[in-house]
Amino acid sequence: MSEKPKPARTLAGIAGIVAVATLISKVFGLVRQQAIAAAFGVGVTVDAYNYAYVIPGFLLILLGGINGPFHSAIVSVLAKRDKSEAAPLVETVTTMVGGILLFVSIGLIVFAGVFIDIVAPGLSQTDQGLQIRAIAIQQLQIMAPMALLAGLIGIGFGTLNSADMYWLPSVSPIFSSLTVIGGLAFLAVQLGNQINAPQYALLGGQFLAWGSLLGAILQWVIQVIAQWRAGLGTLRLRFEWWRPGVKDVLKVMGPATLSSGMLQINLYTDLYFASYIPQAAAAMNYSGLLIQTPLGIISNVILVPLLPIFSRLADPIHWPELKTRIRQGILVTAITMLPLSALMVTLAFPIVRVVYERYAFDKSASEFVASVLIASSLGMFVYLGRDVLVRVFYALGDGETPFRISVVNIVLNAVLDYLLVKPLGAPGLVLATVGVNLFSMVALSWFLNRKLHGLPWRELTLPIIAITGSSFIAGLVSWGVNRGFEQIWRSDNLLVLLLQLGISALAGLSVFALCASRLNLPEVDMFVSRLKQRFLKSDK
Incomplete structure (x- = not known):
């Protein structure tokens, strides 16, 4: 049978495909953010966009992202079924989800002002805030259809991944970046140095919003064409709610969506407090992208190939192997995230300067964003480690446990935001999120330990402690260099800054590699071997 070779593709092969595609996508996402920073700095236009994008962006990440609940639900069900069942099942789920999200999009257009006031109540207290609010309302109305597109994109991601198609879903977010960059380039040609002038703030906001919407449309269209060609469903409306598999998808999708939605409610809570701090929303967005770029790449490398494997090992007779895979996922997360976290904490200021500091984005903006970046970097391991554990629950058909923990997290996040925002400002809001993710990872581990009748705690905790120590030493070395x-x-020249950053990071990574090689962990050898397979072309 012709389908056999694809499922036989190695984990390293899948991870390599996802890594390259996601890297390309993230690089363009970073360039997009650099273009926004150069055009608007941390001013009115980009502040408004950050508030307006909260709901469309929340839905795009929640519903449309790789490793999101729609993707996870579709993969976890289709991975266990014959390909012949895929098209009608996908069409039925798409019809149901599309109908609901169409009404959500209409609601966002009609009640845009109400939603902006909920997201950022502090904007109504100053004249500049009222200007930001007016721009944000129009931007939200333009981007409202992204609510519908988010669900369709998420279903498409899961459908293509379940059929062993990883390249297109991982690279497709590039279209959103390209349309925004193209719009800003056109605007820059027309307005020149006046692009950030107050009188053009509304026009700049419109270009950002239309570029984001057009990118989402292109991302969805590309996926639909790929699904169609692969026989995995078309745009046909299908109302077969009773079809086998639909209930299984909804069983995971419902709680998973609510659980992931709780994370975004935490983001809203952060922005609620941030609306009282000038430029905080923009700073959190800029630093967030610097964190999400490596997180997104490594998260997809780890989670995308592991989720179908977790699903196939869900039967109790396979739990010993499932525990081994969980250990692999957590330790690879530690090997990649902990040293990166140490380097980003120690090199936050030069990183921000190299990436963003030009034109409207000045040195004071770099200092502000760097302080937020330091706080964000501290939580990279627990952020991704939590995601690994959540995917195990989804594979086991349990979306309720992550959901219950997420409900608790909402209260915890609000309390921590309240306690930390006054003494620490914007970095305090980010540290609150780090604390919530740490609590989530501990709680998920505890419940998973009970569910699987024991996890290999010793084999997990001791290596993580050793990797943490190695990362701390690497961070000290990079700081010293x-x-x-x-x-x-000392120089403000970009090439000198790049050289300084590169040498410091290389010194830290070299020390970490030396320390990690002495730990004799199979996950370190596995990670190195995957890199060699990718770059030396030894994996077919």
Whole structure:
């Protein structure tokens, strides 16, 4: 049978495909953010966009993202079924979800002002805030159809991944970046140095919003064409709610959506407090992208190939192997995230300067964003580790446990935001999120331990402690090299900054690699071997 070779593709092969595609997508996402920063800095236009994008962006990440609940639900069900069942099942779920989200989109257009006031109540207290509010309302009305598109994109991601198609879903977010970059380039040609002038703030906001919407449309269209060609469903409306598999999809999709939605409610809580701090929303968005770029790449490399494997090992007779895979997922997460976290904490300021500091984005903006980046970097491991554990629950058909924990997290996040925002400002809001993710990871581990009748705690905790220590040493080395470089050759030249950042990061990573090689962990060898397979072309 012709389908056999695809499922036989190695985990390393899948991870390599996803890594390259996601890297391309994230690079363009970073360029997009650089273009926005250069055009608007941390001013009115980009502040408004960050508030307006909360709901469309929330839905795009929640419903349309790789590893989101729609993707997870579709993969976990289709991975266990024959391909002949895929098209009618996908069409039925698409019809149901599309109908609901169409009404959501209409509601966003009609009640845009109400939603902006809920997201950012602090905007109504100053003249500048009222200007930001007016721009944000129009941007939200333009981007409202992204609610519908988000659900369709998420279903498409899961459908294509379940058929062993990883390249297109992972690279398709590039279209959103390209349309925004193209719109800003056109605007820059027309307005020149006046692009950030107050009188053009509304026009700039419109270009950002239309670019985001057009990118989502292109992303969906590309997926539909791929599904159609693969025989995995068309745009046909199908109302067969009783079809086998639909109930299974909804069983995972419902709680998973609610659970993931709780995470976004935490984001709303952060923005609620941020609306009282000038430029905080923009700073959190800029630093968030710097965190999400490596997180998104590594998260997809780890989670995308592991989710179908978790699903196939859901039967109790396979639990010993499932526990091994869980250990692999957590330790690979630690090996990648902990050293990156250490480097980003110690090199936050030069990173922000290299990436963003030009034109409207000045040195004071770099200092503000760097302080938020330091706080964000501290939580990289627990953010991704939590996601690994959540996917195990989804594979086991249990979306309720992550949902219950997420409900508790809402209260915890609000309390931490309230306690930390006054003494620490915007970084305090980010640290609150780090604390919530840490609590989630601990709680999920505890419940999973009970569900699987024991996890290999010793084999998990001791290596993580050792990797943390190695990362701390690497961070100290990179900090020392960076400080020494500043003493010898202080300069604002971009090439000098790049050289300084590169040497400091390389020194830290080299020390971590040396320390990690002495730990004798099979996950370290596995990670290195996957890199060699990718870059030396030894994996077919």
